Structure formats: structure tokens, C-alpha cells
Amino acid sequence: MPKAILKHKFIYLMILPTFIYFLVFSYVPMIGIIIAFKDIQLFKGIWASPWVGLEHFRTFFSSIQFNRLMGNTLTISLSRILFGFPIPILFALLLNEVRIGVFKKAVQTITYFPHFLSWVIFGGIIYNLLGPIGAVNLILDLLGMEKIDFMTNPSIFRGMLIVTGILKEFGWGAIIYLAALSGIDGTLYEAARIDGAGKLRQIWHITLPGIRSTIVLMFVLSLAGIMDAGMEQILILANPLVYSTSDIIDTYVYRIGLQESNFGLATAVGLFKGVIGTILIVLGNMIVRRTGERSIW
Structure with a gap:
């Protein structure tokens, strides 16, 4: 092992800043998980505060809000995977067929510029x-049609x-x-054209198999975020009138943790969410x- 490190020392030096970043901001803070059990x-601090074991977890699971929070979180996340996961693939396939470079x-x-905009x-x-007075509803009103209550x-x-x-993300x-x-090797398409294959057959027999490992890898990674339903987006757009279908686990943690200062319960709920995400990505991998596909590890 030391010989391998010395042989590739410059590569290890290149990844050292990233390693330090994740160590300091991702792994060291995991010590705070103990808050979920206290x-x-x-005034006493984390270590001197009384131990309560699994009390915070029992409180969350028995809460009247548990079913609503889990239902909303899973519904939004699964809908985004179901409808949102194929769209970047289809868009990439279409864009790959465009031959006008400038266009x-x-x-x-x-299309990718919105990714760099904050949700604010x-x-x-x-x-x-x-x-209510947005452009879409103003147009509907001018056309004599009924306004739609999007918000x-x-x-x-x-x-x-x-x-x-x-x-925003596709x-x-x-x-x-x-x-x-x-x-993907371009000669495969040339051979397919010689054999009389059209665009759809080329996509089905060459393009999709060529990116299959990437599709599978991205799908497995998406499983890790199945409990993340877009807290920032919901905090910006939601209001009390739509909490019944938009209140998720992350917004619940935000309220009880930062607004109600119930740090133990908030940490317990966050830990529960993290464990579910870890189990899903491990099973998927x-x-x-x-x-036989390429896995993450």
C-alpha cells in the first residue's frame, strides 16, 4: 500500500483537498447524531444533556403528521423519478441528433441555465x-377563461x-x-445505416445500449435522494393553504428544529431519513x- 501511494503520490495530492472537505464538513459533523438520542x-450542552434513547423516534412515528409527511415526501420524490428521470435521457437523444452546432x-x-439559478x-x-396575478392567469382572464389557482x-x-x-434540472x-x-463509436452508426437501419433502430440497438450503464448508475444515485422532495423549492413556493399536499419531512425538520428549537426530534427525523436513503442506495447498487451492470462501488 505505501508503495502504491508513493507511485501515485501526485494523484493522491490532487484528491487531498476533496478528502479534507468531506472529512471536515460531512464526516466530523456526524458526531452530532448523538443529539437524536438526547x-x-x-445550558448543559450536548454531552451533559440527559439521555432519552429512542424517545424522539417514537414521538415522530406516533405523530399524527407522520403519515402525511411520509406520503407527501414519497409522492413528490417518486413522481419526480417516474416523470423526471426519462426526460434528460430523451432530451439528450434528441439534442444528439441536431447537426447545426450553433443551434x-x-x-x-x-436548458441548463436554470440549474444555476437559486430557488429564490x-x-x-x-x-x-x-x-394569482401572474402572466398565465392574466392571459386566461383576457381570453375569458377561468383562472387557475396554481399556488x-x-x-x-x-x-x-x-x-x-x-x-429546472432536466x-x-x-x-x-x-x-x-x-x-459511442461512430462506425457503429455507419454500419447500421449500410444495413438499412433507420434512426429509431439505431437509437434502440446502438445508442441506448451504449449509455445503458450511465442510465443505471444515475438511477441508483437517484434512489439515495428518494426522501429528498425539494425543501428549498417548497419553502419558497408553499403556503399554509397547500400544506396538506406539500409538507414534507425536510420542511417538518426545519420547523421543529429551527423554529421550535426541538433539536433532538429534528435530528432524529433527519437521521431516519438518512438511514432510509442509505439502505435504498446500497440495495440498488x-x-x-x-x-452485471457497472455499480457505484
Whole structure:
């Protein structure tokens, strides 16, 4: 092992800053998990506060809000995976067929630009478009049609969350698939054309198999975030009228942790969410590895 480190010392030096970053900001703070098992009293500190064991977990699981929070979180997350996961793939496939370089770069830039906008800015754009006096409702009113309550109707609001979340990120997600598409041998397409294969057959028999490992890898990674339903987006756009369909575990943790200062319960709920995400990504990676696809580890 020491010989291998010395042989590749410059590579290890390159990854050292990243290692230190994750050590300091991801692994060292994990010591704070102990808060989930204590009744935190600020004047006593973390270590001197009384131990309560699994009391915070029992409180959360027996809460009347548990079913609603889990239902909303899973519904929003699974809907984003179901509808949002294929869109970057389809967009990358379509963009890969464009032969006009300037147009292709312009479309790619426009679609992935929203990724770099914070939800504060993007949420303001959405509100100006879909709010009660937004552009969409003003147009509907001018056409003599009934206005749509995007921001106050609980069922419509959930769909709006899913759609706007996908619109913000699909262009950025397509970059990974475009990079994978660039690695496919062009002679395969030439041979397919000689054999009389059309575009759809080329995509089905060459393109999709060529990026299959990337698709599987991204799907496994998406499983880790199945308990993340977009807290920042919901905090920016939601209001009390739509909490029934938009209140998720992360917003619950925000309220009880920062607003009500119940740090023990908030940490316990966050730990529960993290454990579920870890189990899902480990199981997903195990299944992928056993099917012969490229796994994360």
C-alpha cells in the first residue's frame, strides 16, 4: 500500500483537498447524531444533556403528521423519478441528433441555465408566471377563461412542484448523457445505416445500449435522494393553504428544529431519513452489481 501511494503520490495530492472537505464538513459533523438520542438542554450542552434513547423516534412515528409527511415526501420524490428521470435521457437523444452546432449549443445553454439559478430567483419567476396575478392567469382572464389557482389549490400545487422541479434540472441532467453519447463509436452508426437501419433502430440497438450503464448508475444515485422532495423549492413556493399536499419531512425538520428549537426530534427525523436513503442506495447498487451492470462501488 505505501508503495502504491508513493507511485501515485501526485494523484493522491490532487484528491487531498476533496478528502479534507468531506472529512471536515460531512464526516466530523456526524458526531452530532448523538443529539437524536438526547434531550438537548442548551445550558448543559450536548454531552451533559440527559439521555432519552429512542424517545424522539417514537414521538415522530406516533405523530399524527407522520403519515402525511411520509406520503407527501414519497409522492413528490417518486413522481419526480417516474416523470423526471426519462426526460434528460430523451432530451439528450434528441439534442444528439441536431447537426447545426450553433443551434445545438444555444438550446443546451438555455436548458441548463436554470440549474444555476437559486430557488429564490426561479421561484420568483414561477410566481410571476403562475401566481394569482401572474402572466398565465392574466392571459386566461383576457381570453375569458377561468383562472387557475396554481399556488393555492393543493392538488394543482403538487403537480406544479413536480413540473417546475423537472424543468429546472432536466437540461443539467442531460449533460451527463450527452457526454456518454459522445463515447459511442461512430462506425457503429455507419454500419447500421449500410444495413438499412433507420434512426429509431439505431437509437434502440446502438445508442441506448451504449449509455445503458450511465442510465443505471444515475438511477441508483437517484434512489439515495428518494426522501429528498425539494425543501428549498417548497419553502419558497408553499403556503399554509397547500400544506396538506406539500409538507414534507425536510420542511417538518426545519420547523421543529429551527423554529421550535426541538433539536433532538429534528435530528432524529433527519437521521431516519438518512438511514432510509442509505439502505435504498446500497440495495440498488447490490441489485445492479448482481445483474452485471457497472455499480457505484
